[in-house]
Amino acid sequence: MLRSLLMFAALVGAPALAGEVTARRTIPAGTVIVAADLAVSDGDAAALSSRDAMLGLEARRSIYAGRPVVPVDLGPPxxxxxxxxxxxxxxxxxxxxxxxxxxxxxxxxxxxxxxxxxxxxxxxxxxxxxxxxxxxxx
The missing domain is CATH 2.30.30.760 (SH3 type barrels.)
Structure with missing residues (x-):
């Protein structure tokens, strides 16, 4: 049952968790990340520092609006x-x-x-x- 719920959430897009970095807009692959591309759902210090570390990196694949941005999606320009x-x-x-x-x-x-x-x-x-x-x- 839990597995089914997780699969459903992945398909329809689960809401952002507190303190997680998400994309404000759809970011095409090859785009260099700027502050306007990322949002933090609350003032969590760890998420803010994570967001700052992502600035200047390049999207390795498309990242859709509202989805979490994870380090594996990014790389050096x-x-x-x-x-x-x-x-x-x-x-x-x-x-x-x-x-x-x-x-x-x-x-x-x-x-x-x-x-x-x-x-x-x-x-x-x-x-x-x-x-x-x-x-x-x-």
Whole structure:
């Protein structure tokens, strides 16, 4: 019975719990979160600090108005998009090599993505450091 009620609540949209962060409007995937996008149902300090931590992050999937916003829905803003031409920088043992690649994944600052080295046609795993720049360290 409880399971049925929980499933029903998920389908029709359960009301927001006290102190939870919810979306004020429908937030499309790829949108950077600003204060006007989020609401806190009451003055709960934990929810306010949670909301503040969400500001500046990017929605990884669509978040519908009135629904709770959870950390798994958000990530760092995308600096490299799939199929972008990027600079691959290799650093290790006092050596630095830079070449071009094509991003096989999208990623934000600090995230690991797959990149195809254009010269060797080999995929490599690199960390996004700036717009259009990924780095491999050894």
């Amino acid at each position: 995308t600096l490299v998009r799939r199929n972008d031409v990027v600079s691959i920088r290799f650093k290790g043992g006092g050596l630095e090599i830079q070449t071009e690649g094509r991003a096989l994944d999208a990623g934000g600052a600090g995230e690991r993505i797959r990149v195809l080295n254009i010269d060797s046609r080999q995929p490599v795993s690199a960390r996004v450091t700036a717009p259009g720049l990924v780095e491999i360290r050894r």
